[in-house]
Amino acid sequence: MKQRIPPPQAQQLWQDYRTGDIYALANLMQAYYTDLYNWGLRFCDESEIVRDCLQELFLTLWQKQATIGEVDDVAAYLFKTVKNHLLMEFRKKSFLHTLGLTDEHYSLEVEFSADFRQVEEEHETYRLRQLEQLLNQLPDRQREIIYLRFYQNLDFDQIAEIMQIGKQPVYNLLHKAIKHLREYALLTLSWALLGWNSFFAAFFAD
Amino acid sequence: MKNFEQYNVEDFVLNKDFQDWVQGNSRNGDFWLAFVQQHPELSETIRLAELVIRAMQVQPNAVSDKIIREDINRFMNRAQAVSVETDQRTHYLKNWGNSLAYRAAAVISLLGLLFTAVWFYNSPKVANLSSPLSSYILPLASPAALAETVNSTNRPLRLVLSDNSLVILSPNSSLKYAPHFTTTERRVYLTGEAQFNVVKKTIPFKVYAGGLVTQVLGTSFVVRAYEQDAKATVQVRSGRVSVYKMNPISAQDETVPSNLDATAIILTPNQMAVYERADSRLLKSITAEPIVLQPEAIEFDFTETPLPAVLRQLERAYGIHFQFDEEALQGCQITASLSNETMYEKLTILCKLVGGSYEVVDGQVIIHAGNCR
Numbered sequence: 092m093k094q095r096i097p098p099p100q101a102q103q104l105w106q107d108y109r110t111g112d113i114y115a116l117a118n119l120m121q122a123y124y125t126d127l128y129n130w131g132l133r134f135c136d137e138s139e140i141v142r143d144c145l146q147e148l149f150l151t152l153w154q155k156q157a158t159i160g161e162v163d164d165v166a167a168y169l170f171k172t173v174k175n176h177l178l179m180e181f182r183k184k185s186f187l188h189t190l191g192l193t194d195e196h197y198s199l200e201v202e203f204s205a206d207f208r209q210v211e212e213e214h215e216t217y218r219l220r221q222l223e224q225l226l227n228q229l230p231d232r233q234r235e236i237i238y239l240r241f242y243q244n245l246d247f248d249q250i251a252e253i254m255q256i257g258k259q260p261v262y263n264l265l266h267k268a269i270k271h272l273r274e275y276a277l278l279t280l281s282w283a284l285l286g287w288n289s290f291f292a293a294f295f296a297d
Numbered sequence: 298m299k300n301f302e303q304y305n306v307e308d309f310v311l312n313k314d315f316q317d318w319v320q321g322n323s324r325n326g327d328f329w330l331a332f333v334q335q336h337p338e339l340s341e342t343i344r345l346a347e348l349v350i351r352a353m354q355v356q357p358n359a360v361s362d363k364i365i366r367e368d369i370n371r372f373m374n375r376a377q378a379v380s381v382e383t384d385q386r387t388h389y390l391k392n393w394g395n396s397l398a399y400r401a402a403a404v405i406s407l408l409g410l411l412f413t414a415v416w417f418y419n420s421p422k423v424a425n426l427s428s429p430l431s432s433y434i435l436p437l438a439s440p441a442a443l444a445e446t447v448n449s450t451n452r453p454l455r456l457v458l459s460d461n462s463l464v465i466l467s468p469n470s471s472l473k474y475a476p477h478f479t480t481t482e483r484r485v486y487l488t489g490e491a492q493f494n495v496v497k498k499t500i501p502f503k504v505y506a507g508g509l510v511t512q513v514l515g516t517s518f519v520v521r522a523y524e525q526d527a528k529a530t531v532q533v534r535s536g537r538v539s540v541y542k543m544n545p546i547s548a549q550d551e552t553v554p555s556n557l558d559a560t561a562i563i564l565t566p567n568q569m570a571v572y573e574r575a576d577s578r579l580l581k582s583i584t585a586e587p588i589v590l591q592p593e594a595i596e597f598d599f600t601e602t603p604l605p606a607v608l609r610q611l612e613r614a615y616g617i618h619f620q621f622d623e624e625a626l627q628g629c630q631i632t633a634s635l636s637n638e639t640m641y642e643k644l645t646i647l648c649k650l651v652g653g654s655y656e657v658v659d660g661q662v663i664i665h666a667g668n669c670r
Contacts, residue, residue: 110481113376120369128360142364146372153376205352215348222352241316241353266307272349273306 095244096122101165111156119165120149126243127173133200133238134177144176167249170239174253201234203227218276225272233268236261302336309346319350447471448489458485462502463494469523490521492534509572509579512561513538529572532584533564540570542579566590566616567640568660581660587640589614597635597643604629604651608664615640621664626651629669 096104101122107115124145131141148169152159162168178197203226205219226237232254239250251258299308309315317323333343448454448466456464459477466472470489478484480500487506494517495502504511507522507529516536522529531540541561562579564570567587571580589595595614599607604626608619617640629651635643644655644662652667 112482113373117369117373120372121365124365124368125360129355129358132358142368146368146375149372150375201355203352204354204356206354207351210348210351215344218345219348219352222349226352237353238355241320241350242355244316244320244322246313262311265311269307269310269349272352273345276345276349 095126095166098164098166105162105165108152109156109159109161113153116149116153116156119169120145123166123169127169130170130243131173131177133235134174134197135181136200140180141177144173144180148172148176164249164252166245167252170243170245170249171253171255197231199231199235199238201238203234203237222272222276225275229268229271233264236265237268240265301332302339304339304342306342306346306349309343310349315346316350319347443473443486444476445471445473458483460496460498460500460502462496465492465494467491487520487522489523490519492519493517507572508574508577509540509542509570511538511540511570518564527574529574531564531570533566533568534588535566538564540564540572540579542572542577564660568617583617583640583657583660583662587615587617590616599631599633599635601630601632603627604631604647604669607631607647611640611643618661619664620661622666625666626653626664626669629667 095101101119104115104119104122108119127145128141131144132138135141135144181197203223205223207216207219210216210219226234229237235254236250239245239253240247245253247258247261251261254261304312314323314325315329318326318329323329333340446454446456446466448468448470451468453468454466456466456472458464458474460483462483464472464485467490470487470491472485472487472491474485478500483495483498483500483502485502485504487504493502493504493513495513497516502513504520506520507526509520509522509529509531511518511520511531513536516538517534518536518538519532519534520530521532531538539561540563562570562581564581567584567590569582569584571582572578573580591614595610597610597614605621605623608621608626611617612619631647631650633646633650635646638646648654648664648667651669654665654667656663656665
């Protein structure tokens with residue numbers, strides 16, 4: 092169950108931090124730690140590196156305390172900054188940097204792992220596994236948006252800021268992904284009804 | 298704008314309310330359950346939408362409270378500036394410690410009440426005297442550290458802070474404070490109990506105690522936050538204070554209800570805030586011994602006075618809001634002399650006279666009518 096601090100409280104803590112209240116910053120760190128840690132792991136699967144990155148992030152924020160401005164949304168800002176930091180680290184170390192590739196090219200480690208509680212019927216379990224598989228085959232950008240929306244529970248504005256694209260493109264990409272899932276799922280349903288279950292499963296496993 | 302009957306799978310999946318319901322975060326559970334029952338033709342669409350949402354989960358990679366605590370500690374220590382100065386008169390303290398008096402599973406306390414606290418500032422800024430942060434640093438750029446006064450006697454101890462505010466520290470209590478308050482904030486840290494008479498200034502005065510922050514401009518109040526108590530309280534004698542919890546709601550603890558009040562509560566005289574540490578609840582109540590705010594103006598001798606008038610008099614006297622059904626109580630006549638009783642005693646007597654009852658809810662008194670006709 093994902094419960095974050097309400098936006099007005101987060102904004103207030105941000106204001107307090109800007110006036111020099113380190114406890115406010117520490118409060119923000121505590122409130123968002125688990126989510127930012129999980130988010131960090133999408134870009135780098137080493138726990139130590141992600142933790143170090145969070146340290147550096149908050150220390151930098153503290154250093155910039157007097158000069159940093161307002162932010163529209165504290166959560167979106169933090170998520171975006173974590174992503175940028177980790178990608179920068181990753182690029183420095185990787186070959187991509189020397190190739191001068193832009194930040195369009197990064198790989199997102201998101202593996203969807205369905206929530207099987209409250210799903211008892213076998214055909215539904217089967218369906219759920221299929222959806223899981225389909226999700227994991229989607230393009231990176233779509234998976235990123237799905238992760239931010241359905242795992243991190245962020246809204247479209249926040250996602251748009253984190254991904255540095257417009258709100259409408261976010262919506263469209265998400266809509267496209269879900270439509271794709273729906274079409275395949277219903278397709279399976281009709282195959283299943285025709286008794287082509289196992290055939291389809293094998294086909295799908297490719 | 299479609300309505301729900303025309304929704305397809307994508308529409309349901311993209312609906313935030315629906316998503317919240319499937320993921321168990323909803324306050325509208327009843328709505329969707331009813332909807333599903335009323336629209337059996339949509340049941341397959343809805344079921345598929347549910348499955349899609351359930352598929353979109355990720356392994357949580359739980360990071361334990363312990364690790365979070367360690368990492369935050371590490372951050373605080375590194376953010377800290379530097380040296381320790383010792384002085385004969387007051388005891389300067391250095392390390393920021395982490396005092397976890399509460400259940401670790403629930404709230405992580407960031408304030409080291411038992412141990413020492415430090416005053417942070419950013420070392421690169423020390424050299425730059427034109428920086429706006431210089432208000433944090435004493436003019437000669439010596440690091441501002443906190444002084445501490447401990448009352449280990451068994452009588453109250455008076456102390457005066459640099460703004461002339463008076464603190465009466467109860468036995469077994471201690472107060473940490475900056476020897477000279479800054480121009481942006483007057484902050485103190487309390488363990489135990491103290492009465493504060495704060496000098497009114499535009500700079501807010503904040504008391505950090507037991508997971509609560511009490512903020513005032515200038516007024517008189519008592520904060521009670523002993524380590525071993527399950528509750529911390531703030532009682533207001535005069536003025537207004539705002540009280541809020543120091544920590545945000547615990548994101549990891551699933552037993553914490555989602556409708557926790559996340560905003561500050563304002564207390565007026567005779568009101569009290571009670572903070573239940575174990576489940577991090579902040580409630581408004583009435584002080585144990587409400588005082589009559591303007592004794593000269595109030596009479597407590599009643600002869601065949603209707604109860605509503607009596608209650609209004611009490612409201613004026615104590616500055617506390619009373620809620621009652623004016624019409625229902627109009628027929629209850631009171632003849633009594635209540636000058637010498639405490640507020641609660643007065644209420645008990647009145648309720649007995651009319652066969653009713655009262656309860657204190659959220660800093661107000663609610664009277665339940667009896668049958669006095």
